[in-house]
Amino acid sequence: VLHTTRPLHTTQQCSAPLPPLPEKGGEVRYGLIPEEFFQFLYPKTGVTGPYMLGTGLLLYLLSKEIYVVNHETVAAACILTVIIYGVKKYGSDVAAFADKLNEEKVAKALAVKNEAIKDLETAIEQEKKEQWRVEGRSYLFDAKRNNIAMLLETNYRERLLTVYNEVKKRLDYQVAMQNLKRQKEQDHMIQWVEKNVVQSITPQQQKESIAKCILDLKALSKSAQAAV
Amino acid sequence: MNLSFFDQFTSPCLLGIPLILLSMLFPPLLLPTPGNRWITNRLSTLQLWFFHLITKQLMIPMNKTGHKWALMLTSLMVLLITINLLGLLPYTFTPTTQLSMNMALAFPLWLATLLTGLRHQPSISLGHLLPEGTPTLLIPALILIETTSLLIRPLALGVRLTANLTAGHLLIQLISTATTALLPIMPAVSILTTSILLLLTILEVAVAMIQAYVFVLLLSLYLQENI
Numbered sequence: 426v427l428h429t430t431r432p433l434h435t436t437q438q439c440s441a442p443l444p445p446l447p448e449k450g451g452e453v454r455y456g457l458i459p460e461e462f463f464q465f466l467y468p469k470t471g472v473t474g475p476y477m478l479g480t481g482l483l484l485y486l487l488s489k490e491i492y493v494v495n496h497e498t499v500a501a502a503c504i505l506t507v508i509i510y511g512v513k514k515y516g517s518d519v520a521a522f523a524d525k526l527n528e529e530k531v532a533k534a535l536a537v538k539n540e541a542i543k544d545l546e547t548a549i550e551q552e553k554k555e556q557w558r559v560e561g562r563s564y565l566f567d568a569k570r571n572n573i574a575m576l577l578e579t580n581y582r583e584r585l586l587t588v589y590n591e592v593k594k595r596l597d598y599q600v601a602m603q604n605l606k607r608q609k610e611q612d613h614m615i616q617w618v619e620k621n622v623v624q625s626i627t628p629q630q631q632k633e634s635i636a637k638c639i640l641d642l643k644a645l646s647k648s649a650q651a652a653v
Numbered sequence: 654m655n656l657s658f659f660d661q662f663t664s665p666c667l668l669g670i671p672l673i674l675l676s677m678l679f680p681p682l683l684l685p686t687p688g689n690r691w692i693t694n695r696l697s698t699l700q701l702w703f704f705h706l707i708t709k710q711l712m713i714p715m716n717k718t719g720h721k722w723a724l725m726l727t728s729l730m731v732l733l734i735t736i737n738l739l740g741l742l743p744y745t746f747t748p749t750t751q752l753s754m755n756m757a758l759a760f761p762l763w764l765a766t767l768l769t770g771l772r773h774q775p776s777i778s779l780g781h782l783l784p785e786g787t788p789t790l791l792i793p794a795l796i797l798i799e800t801t802s803l804l805i806r807p808l809a810l811g812v813r814l815t816a817n818l819t820a821g822h823l824l825i826q827l828i829s830t831a832t833t834a835l836l837p838i839m840p841a842v843s844i845l846t847t848s849i850l851l852l853l854t855i856l857e858v859a860v861a862m863i864q865a866y867v868f869v870l871l872l873s874l875y876l877q878e879n880i
Contacts, residue, residue: 440689495656499829499847501743503854523695526702531692 456512658826662819665746677748680735704731711873719880722873729758730869737818737861741825741854750819752811759810762872767803770879781878806875810868817864821857828853 452460458475466474486492665672685697693701708727712720733749740747748754770778782799783792828850835843 443690446690446692446694493655494833496826496829496833497656497743499832499850500825500854503825503829503847503850504741504743506851507854507858519699520695523698523702526698527692 456509658823658830661744661746661822661826662750663746664751673748673751673754676746677736677754680739681732683735683739684731707731711869715873715877716880719873719876722876725762726869726873729762729872730865733814733865733868734862737865738858740818740822741857741861747818747822749814750822752815755811755814756807759814759868759872760807763807763810763875766872766875766879769876773880778879806871810871814864814868817860821853821860824853825850825857 454460454463463475466478470477487494665676684700685694687693687697687701692698704727707730708723711726711730712723715722736747736749739745740749767778782796782803784795784799787795828846832843832846832850835846
């Protein structure tokens, strides 16, 4: 049976945006009792009100044996000691660990965003640089043109040098040929003259020259002896 | 109320209605559901981190087909850990001290691993009955031994968990009874017994977590053999 007065669809039917989580949890006294309880009793009973209530309740339960002190009490005391010790000692570390996990999660997402932003900024700068490069295009082409002209010029000069060298080689050859011919003629002439001279020396002349030589030697030896 | 030593192991009953189902379903209710947020509160973050840790530890040695068991094993682990740890509080009933519940968890899961192995890769499953490198003469005996050990597994799983937790709870009760009884007579010895009880409590916390882990780990090992 559906009461027609019951309101239907009173929420907003949309999850987003989620309300943010509160930064700190509710204030709690002695780890169990929320502060609101103390604030609730404060106007009527003041500061000690809730404590009196707690003490009274505990004493009532104990004295009327509604709560019986038996072995479970001791066991309860022990396990509570262990729990409270654990919470006090490691509580803040565990909380810091949980916070760190959340921080890492957020940091990873932020890192992705920052990486993307950085990449896009680098892309923008590179694009601007490319645009600047485009402006210098004419200078580039002029330089290239100059290079090509220089290359052509160099090539032309090299070929000119080659031509010059070739021509010089040919002319040097001709000059060398002429010199050789002249040399050969000279040598041949000298040989022919010497041959004829040697042939013309008769035996009579040979004897006369040998006798003259002996006379000269004698004269020389006399002068030499006198020198000694 | 005056308690005997059996009272913490009796399945709770209210006006004739058995409350075992409620006591089994209550511990998971203490774990918050993740909800729709990206950055959750500390408890949810820690819980999520813990579940990831468990799932990773269990699933790393398994191949892809075994990953179908991830939800089953992780949720089993979480259930056992919460039930065991909550049972350490006073006046609570621990469902895992009941052999019936542990056998109900162990036997079907073990049987599932066995049947999966026999169905999909029968020769490999049967091949596990003979360890490598056994001398030829010992083969018949070893097969019998291995078959026995295979068939004993569900019993071992269930009884291990039951026995550990029951023994622990019983010890806590006995030692706290001793403390209570000695308090008017010899307070010094009573304080000594209290210190023993403190140490025992710390041990029981450890045992609660370890036994849950061992249960699930052994199941995952049986699964790895057979999948």
